[in-house]
Amino acid sequence: MTEAIRLLIGTRKGAWFLDGDAERADWRLNGPKFLGQIVNHLVADPRDPRVVMAAVSTGHLGPTIQRSTDAGRTWTEASRPPAFPKGEPHGRSVNHTFWLEPGHASEPGVWWAATSPPALFRSADGGDTWESVAGLNEHPKVLDWLPPDGGTPDGAIVAGIAIDPRDAAHMYLATCSAGVLETTDQGATWRPLNQNVRCDFLPDPYPEYGQDAHQIALSPTNPDRIWQQNHCGIYRLDRPGERWERIGEAMPREVGDIGFSIVPHARCDQTAWVFPMDGTEVWPRVSPGGRPAAFRTRDGGATWERQDKGFPAEQGWFTVKRQAMCGDAASPMGLYLGTTGGEVWASTDEGESWRQVAAHLPEIYSVAVAPQA
């Protein structure tokens, strides 16, 4: 028996919970919350699953953070959402929070927020008030690393945060314009970590920084192993090494190794999944050939196997955004993805087969797993 499961779904028009039974067979939609508001990320706190945090904005209104301490039944707005200091020299203001990350297990109440324009904010009081992380946001090279303009169609972003479970001071950021940045002093100082990561869109194809890291993830059982789905391929880095290996070279040529998400296995550091998209010609960013499929490696990226059972065999033009694919910790591991067409698909057999478990939602921005409180 596996535990009952809740998926937290952020969309362009609100948030939903998708509750599954213990067998992950029956699913029930609960929502919407924040109808009409843009919910870029909706995350539960593994340190206290009753705590749920939502990055919220609207087409009109400025960005804010909504917090729940009763598993999403009631919500309270942050009294001081992420914001740059007034009068800061570059004139930046937060457009939206893109990624929310619960802090290290040793730091209850600490949360991190990654924003557009690209910046990092920290809360030490469970998300009620947020402070700018000056070590990054006021770094002498911040306008080179993280220019406020450009980036994705929805703005330049810090796209993700990964914290070393062994060391609260050791963190990685995925960014859209400086690739991966690393700190070993909890954000006081940073350095690029991009050796051998290709940049097809710059004159120097292997710059110190400039890469677009779509998503990074640490293997839960081996945090020295970092997986990266980059704008220009799938990569793996084993620390303390510095040089990424393009493991996407082993993907089928007709599929390529472009995508947004990468999901490591909960227990096996040799296994991870990606969901490729078409990055050829004008970058359609849909399933290559209209045939959606996940791809799994079980040997650290040396080989990949196609997993498409249950997905449309043709005319399936899925786009799965950065935060919209995730896995649970059950055995066998469950995988979940949300499409920009408002569908949620699930696999309860480690990707061997898939089925649609929700449809007709707005454009899905994020899917995260939370245990039932």
Added chain:
Amino acid sequence: MTQVLIPSQLTSYTEGATRVAAAGATVGAVLDDLDRRFPGLKFRVVDEQDRVRRHMRIFIGREETRSVAHPLGDADELLIFGALSGG
């Protein structure tokens, strides 16, 4: 006191009120007064650099302003609108 028209996007802050009175000699001061009574409202209209957000519009009577420093008289009416912002 300045009469302030509250758009639908902000009535969740004002307990449904679409018209409230607030004190202040400038647009920013009136928004500060509103924010004291309805916490969080100002930041959703004006960013941390005191810029009126792109899809929000503020009028003093029939005159539009993008400046929070714009002076207000007691007889003025402040109208806040959510403008067009996409589908």
